[in-house]
Amino acid sequence: MVGRRDFLKMVGAGVALAGVTGCVTEPRRSILPYTMRPPEVTPGNPLYYATTMPLDGYGIGLLVASREGRPTKVEGNPDHPASLGAAGVYEQASILQLYDPNRARQLTYQGGVRSVRDFVRAFGPQSTSAFGTPGNGEGLHLLLEPTSSPLTASLIARVREAYPAAGFTFYSPLSSSSELDAARNVFGRPLQPVYDLRAADIIVALDADLLDEGPFSLRYAREFADRRRLEEPSAGMNRLYVAEAGFTSTGVLADHRLRVRSTEVAEVAAALLELVRGGSVGATEGAAPMGGAVVGEGRGAQWRGNEWVRAAARDLAAHAGRSLIMAGARQPPRVHELAIALNAILGNIGRTIRYIDPVLVDVGLPTHSPVPLVEALRAGAVRTLVIVGGNPVYDMPADFEFGELLRRVPERVYCGLYRNETAALCDWVVPALHYLESWGDVRAWDGTASLIQPLIYPLYGGITIDDLLKVFLLEAATDAHQLLWESWRERTGGGDDFDEFWKDALRRGVIPGTTSPEVAVTGEGAVVRVQSMGGAGGEPRAGSVGVDRVPESGDQQGGGGESAKLPRGGLVLSFRRDPKVYDGRFANNGWLQELPDPVTKQCWGNAALLSPRTAARLGVEDGDLVELRYRGGKLRLPALHLPGHADDEVTVSLGYGRGGAEEVARGVGANAYLLRRADAPWFGGGLEVARVGEARGEERVVRTQERWTQEGRPIALVATLAGYRANPDFTHEHRGSQPSLFERWNYSGEQWGMTIDLSVCTGCSACVVACQAENNIPVVGREGVARGREMHWLRIDRYVTGDVEEPRIVMQPMLCQHCEKAPCEYVCPVNATVHSSDGLNEMIYNRCVGTRFCSNNCPYKVRRFNWFDYAVLRSPEEDLQLNPDVTVRARGVMEKCTYCVQRIRRAGIRARVEGRELGGDEVVTACQQACPTRAIVFGSLGDPESEVSRSRRQPRLYSVLHELGTEPRTMYLAKIVNEAPATAV
């Protein structure tokens, strides 16, 4: 059997044979009506169901479109606090994971197919393996993913009753307990902060990717952006300070970005604290006490860090109570403590931050560290290990040698979506259900509970974690829906209106009144504590995934920081969540593998990211193959120059180099977990980099954008707020009408247009995946991208501006500009691309003969060509995801962004059937709907009050390549950065 990945590689030869069916008249299809049509279904019209996607235990509320019973598209749920209507990259792509043909399909025991009943017989009521002496669970251990589900929580509790001696461990490679530990050290109890970015004028992110990482990032991105979209020059704008090593989406929007080694963030925080404390709150600008503090090992006072810290401190002081300091999950508790202290001193707690009780089950307890489990395994104390979800064999810190330990366990059970590395070592493998197939519940970061309801009958069979726990409860299995229903009936105390409550919860996708209440705290503890620690001093420490996070042990041994301390002149190795495959769980998702990294634009793999200067020092060319030697481990992967990356540090994405049974994921990129160490899970010193040679073949870096700069061309415009206010019309050369030989179009009714605000685009790429899902865009594979044939209708161009050493990045979503005077239209010999009466630049696939003349004449190069019959690459299962409203393009035709014309036409027809005009804001494109920051505005320019019409009145409006006279309907709002006055040039 030929795997899809091999397919993707060998696109070419036979694959495209289907292409030649162009002119044949097809045989009669048949019609299969329902025998009994469900009342809510109207064949031909989509239905939306509210559900929730759990990720690392936290829920993100979604609305999922269902076409005649098959889920086809994921959107955000506006009523859900973690989504506010947006859906990120992972949420969007999760729909493809549902249909993934590589998902585990059969329950097996040592390779032999078994039934669920067999499994129950083995572990359920008539369990043969009595766990330990008098069945108290001795030797039974469950390794779960972190969960916040009330139902799961109650079941776990009951399993614990049944088996008091059973062990539990919650593990996820990306979750960190630094934040909670810090809170515990400061407030005496683990608390989790919920930020309110709308109330913050000044935000300082210490290695915190708040706009793109974490369970609340969609919300934070929205709140942040709401304080940033300048309606007019005089409007106010928040200011963002970022100190980080790699370039994150947050760094992209930073007004002041300090590139600093991960190991030095602690010092930066300390210095910040010293300055803020020195110049007591509300101090006047540049007050004396702010002089001192020089940050950075042995760096002189001229180091840019000082300037950054002073500016930040000054701003913070001036905005006490309206500012916010955030520490990233990668940073050790100490940094979080410093952040808490700063927030406390500035009186932000209670204003821009509120603390709530942790949402996850067991959080803050030793069960959230793998160490006890690992010790038990080493001691051979575990007889039955039940692993639910996750992939510990692959993603545990290498020094645990978890795989080895697991082999020694007599009875090994794995329940997960795939037959991955872990499944391969277990004798029981139980397929798990995808969240779109299962009943359940989950809580958002702020505690809000919501239900998970299935959109489709399980495709490949399987069970949920709740079903599995039920097996161990020695109870007769009830179906998941009933289980959930009962649990909530109990929780709400039943009542006659419970059915109403239930229906409402399902409909709205949020359970009212479940948001966690604020816990009143005072920052005093923090202040006192940092003082006792001697202010700015103290060792910077590595963060932690909860490794050796034992509460009694307190903070002092925390993180084993010594190893992370940078030996002078040496290199720091730093790990990061991959913006595409997360921790590796999405590695088998073609959309995500082919999605360009927001900053490096790399597809299909990871690389060693390092600053050009460091690269030069090491003699490593861009794209060279290097070997990373780190604490006994070795890893080969290509190197990539990343302008703006901290010097003397190398960042590597986790989640690649998978070795499981997943065909798409297998062998893509290098597995950075092999270098990860339990005591320094996020970064550590002592890295050596050796150049192996030029990267070849599979090791080559594949990128969708080779160039970093704009070559001095005015493409993505940037200005400082001060500059903008001084000269609001700075884009005037790039808009307005141009002389033209072509006649004007005259319109009546709608005429569509789009405005994209570069000020709030983080480059997160949610829009790109949303577009791919909505418009049936194929995945062309590594070779395809290498040849420059990626099919994305919407791409995000990334340009660095300003100083090469300290660059700024501007992100520019680039899609069909729907030109009024479209260069593509007049060169098409067969009228396959023409102008519509509502201003669209139409592309008619079935008329296209594929001269590619249009692409040559498109200055924006947003047109894509079907070089092969790419539909062949889609498995029959994945075909179920296709949007029935969009043609699946044949081989040899051009395609491009249509402004989601299928949505426009559907809305238009609905409106006209109802006998009314179509509202200017009624149509929402897929990219616009997904965008967390609402950078994309779409609507009719015919309606002067539509959002898009209003956006067109902003002075910073401009069109790309305006001088060509193409008069694009997609226009841009120049990026405005809010530099602090003192440092603004």
Place this chain on the structure above:
Amino acid sequence: MVGWHGAPVEELRELEGHATDEELTEQLLAPLWSKSRWWRICFAVSGAGTLLYLVAFTYTVVSGIGVWGNNIPVAWAYGITNFVWWIGIGHAGTFISAFLLLLQQRWRSSVNRVAEAMTIFAVIQAGLFPVLHLGRPWFAYWLIPYPATMAVWPQFRSALPWDFAAISTYFTISLLFWYVGLIPDLATVRDRAPGRVRRVVYGIFALGWRGAGAHWQRYRLVYGILAGLATPLVVSVHSIVSTDFAITQLPGWHSTIFPPYFVAGALYSGFAMVIMLVLPLRAVFRLSNVITTRHLDSLGKMVLAMGWMVIYTYAIETFFAWYSGDPFEVAQYLRARPFGSYALVFWGMVFCNCVVPQALWSRRVRTSPVLLFVVAFLVQVGMWAERFVIIVASLYRDFLPSSWNLYAPTWVDWGLLLGSIGFFSFLFFLFLRYIPFVPIDEVKHLRAELEPRRSG
């Protein structure tokens, strides 16, 4: 055969020696009867080339354009390069026959048939590429205006439907022109062919030519008219082809000088091709008396002249790019081309098209078959490189740096280029074998015209 000694000092003639009509006829018909080994070999080789062509062609149609190296932004590459190159080569034939006929250049007679044949075979090659490079070649007929059930028509603002019209017209006229010119000789062959079969076959194509006065009178009339029709086409065809590029806004394409530029380039490569075909024939069939140094000299001069037109357009193009001050134009002409990833091709083009032909200032070179051949060959290479530079170098560095990307040909691309050359030679060798490649009647007329001056 004429060797290194170059040309005699005295005035060059269109005909050397004092052969009688009879001798000339015999000499020029010889290749049709001879069963030479070299012909079989060459034929086999070109046949192999044709086969390669077929393979690459079929593979492309079956699998899709993806088997080429093309991508976005470089959506056109070898395919269109080959097309423009071949159509260019296809120009000299008609030019020589028609133009020079109207200008009464006597020296054309000995070479014009080879040139015309070359034209037809080249246009065949050229005609195939635009169809092949389509994503869906089976819908190529949509470019033709006809009342379709879809009630949609082609778009006449685009250059491509005009391309289609221009090329098909050009092919038809050239074919007729060539055939009409052939008739008297076909009759000659008919009368002298050994064996009935050949006599009948040639006889059919000779359309019953008896060489009667009436025949000659009509023949001249038709030939003249066709020449008159063909002449403007020489100019129009490549002008229209050039609009494939000129009507776009792409820096490197967006240029008003393209039509004359392309015509000059076409004739340039066309004459070079004639030289490359004529010289071997002359040597192999010992035709130095018919295809004299005078011919070589004139062809050489034509190449030189065309060469300078091309040089001029290069200069103007680059100058205007700089003079326009348009950053995109400047980037294209003054950076991307001379210093970009395809700089080697660019400088190769400059060397072959601008430097090499200067050797033709020397009559010694013009009249030395070997040197002339070398020059012609390099010009041929240069002209292909020129089209590659225009197409690929312009596309791979367009407006937005974000979309910049390189192009690398695959074996299919090479297969089609070499294959088309193979196919061309294949047809040409068939032509040599079955058709008198020097117009016997015209040569005899020429002799008749020259005689009195000789004896006198």
Place this chain on the structure above:
Amino acid sequence: MPALFPRWSDTLLRVGIVGVLAAVLLAVGFAMAWVRTPQITGQFSPLEQPVEFDHRHHVADDGIDCRYCHDLVERSPYAGVPPTERCMNCHNQIWPDSPLLAPVWASYFKNEPIVWRRVHQLPEFVYFDHSIHVNKGVGCESCHGRVDRMARVYQVASLQMGWCLDCHRRPERVLRPVEEITTMGWVPSRPQEELGRELMERYGVRRVTDCTACHR
């Protein structure tokens, strides 16, 4: 030496040349005619269906409105082939044991759909929407013909793009009052063009010739 060709060969040659040219032209003409014939468009050929359903009886005799079975037509792109239960609404009373209904009962009890053969088949890149047409005064009859006279339904219109465009360019020639949408054999009270123009006014009908109206 004897003449190579007999006298008549000249004539033959001339005829031959003319013949070849004529043949080419005819071939083209024939092809263009051919694609417009029912063989290609699939018109006028009643299809064998799994159930002997007779529209004549249900529409003409019983006078059942089209929308009773094709109930989606006003709110969905699809007119909707009725679910089996719809048949049962009547037929559990009427002719319950008719052998003609056997397959319907089978479908009903086995809960397996009846597999109908598609009569009006558009290419997959064409997105036709019934709801907008019937709500703007395009009668069923206008495209589907006198279904009330069809034992087995067959395709009346060519369904070729040119045919669609005829109406889309000049809707006034077919529009009828929405009250008459399902009427078979409706005749306009006034000259169609005149009535049509007035209805265009009333229903806000536009001459929609954007490609994306049907191709997406």
